[in-house]
Amino acid sequence: MEKNLVEVNLDKLVSFRRDVHRHPELGFEEHETSRKIREYLEALDVEYVSGIGKTGIVAWIVGSREGHGASVGLRADMDALPLEEHSGVDHASRHHGRMHACGHDGHTTMLLGAVEYFRHNRAFSGTIYFIFQPAEEGVGGGKAMVDDGLFERFPIKEVYGLHNWPGLPVGKFGLVSGPIMASGDRVDITIQGRGGHGGLNPHGCVDPIRIAAELISKAHTIISREVDPLNPAVLSICAIQGGDLDGFAVIPNTTKLSGTIRALDEETRTIVASGLRRLCESLEHYYGATIELKIEDKFGVTFNDAEATESARKVIQECFGEDALVRDYKPSMGGEDFSYMLAVRPGSYIHVGSGDEDHPHGLHNPQYDFNDSIIPLGVSLLSRLAVASLNRQYS
Incomplete structure (x- = not known):
């Protein structure tokens, strides 16, 4: 399986991810995280709007090929948890009682990697929107962005999200049509x-x-x-x-x-x-x-659209191999407020395997740390999902 299907500066992304990990912020308090994302976007000369759903950001890149209004959204969450970190890593949280114990620092980093890829590879038709969502951890950030006019202000026709999943080994992906969370x-x-x-x-x-x-x-x-x-x-x-x-x-x-x-x-x-x-x-x-x-x-229930999910399955198999998809994958009884976005627009939510010998701890565990080795997989997956969605809209 080729892990780096799109060119990414992994050292740069890992450095960003670990900096965010050192300075976790709780839901709707992601002011410094938001500032760092904006600086990253500005350095790439990518347009964005901030303050959506309080601390949320939406950036966009328009393809260089002629098109007829196709569009797709890629979403990442960016808040931390009220938890004391005991991971022992050099980049552990510097803030008492707060840590990135769910990998949102990694999700944000992977989405920025996709932004950077498309900034230098605009050979597509349509518009890709990059949604940096606050307050996923039970505080209602997804709802806040929807209520703040996310889909009225930005004509997003499909939307995709992913989550690192320590219960799956690196290189495996979990996906199901219908309810997944x-x-x-x-x-x-x-x-x-x-x-x-x-x-x-x-x-x-x-x-x-x-x-x-x-x-x-x-x-x-x-x-x-x-x-x-x-x-x-x-x-x-x-x-x-x-x-x-x-x-x-x-x-x-x-x-x-x-x-x-x-x-x-x-x-x-x-x-x-x-x-x-x-x-x-x-x-x-x-x-x-x-x-x-x-x-x-x-x-609400995180409900994957059948057509978008089938498209995501094909992307995973084409990019990472036939065996990358877990067979007979089962939904999780965990929750995800990406459900608010999927309730308004069709799309799909995907679990990305992140478990290995060096990362045995589960989500919301005080010893958890995001597995940086999956950053290229996440960037590749998000990028290919976006292109596949745009191509389907034109077909």
Whole structure:
């Protein structure tokens, strides 16, 4: 497999990626990252507009061949996570409690590599838009860019994105038509009871700890008994806060829970949310407590268009070989707010293998670091996807 299908200055790109890694910024706070991207674009004399969806940027390059309005968008995310880094690499985060633990520094770098390639190779018809998106990590950057007129201001007809995937070895690509990433809802539950002495008068209390325990137990049966077993779904209560560990005999007034709902279709998503609402209402009435349930829509299902996905499959096989595509690839129950863009324009989202002996850690792990060896693969893939899309629009 030829890894460097387009010419890239790998040393330059790796240096940029590691600089961004040293200085991670959280969602909608990517001011320095955005500045560095703008400087890179300006050095290439590439046109762009900044401030889209707060800190987002859209750049574009028009091909030198005559055309009739074909256009395609390539998207990369650029925010970091609120996580303390323990990777031990020389370019580790210099900011306490923030790190690039999902590889968005690498995605941004690969997109800049594609910009630089097309800056010097304009022998195509149409316009390629390069979308640098803020705030992917559950903060709504994709939605913010769409709401800020991304597709009205820039006539993008198809849009593509990729994500490094440590669960796949370098040189492998994961792709599926239809849902590839799950919807994601944040669940917050507040149980307001009546506290008191845990030894003297527990019978006079409305114990929110007891209610929380029952709620957690019953919530985890919603999937197994209300959802079609052939429709993937997840309901996880991931955090609980109530009382004080030093107050061993104190029943608190309030207990709070948080968690997430994931599904690959809207009907299943609704069934799980409805089941959780009914459960909270029944426990509220039974125990005489007040239970407040909030379900926040973080992102929808990331849905790959069939035609765009078939085009992407052909690009991968032609560029990287028949065996590069993982057979019978399965969707992930992780979420991705690229879903907001794919809900408006057809396109496809691709997992790019990044796992090897030197990069065994998964996404969102404090020991994770992006695998720089896949930068040429990402640049090549993005570039070929764009050209294939433009050519299809003219065919």
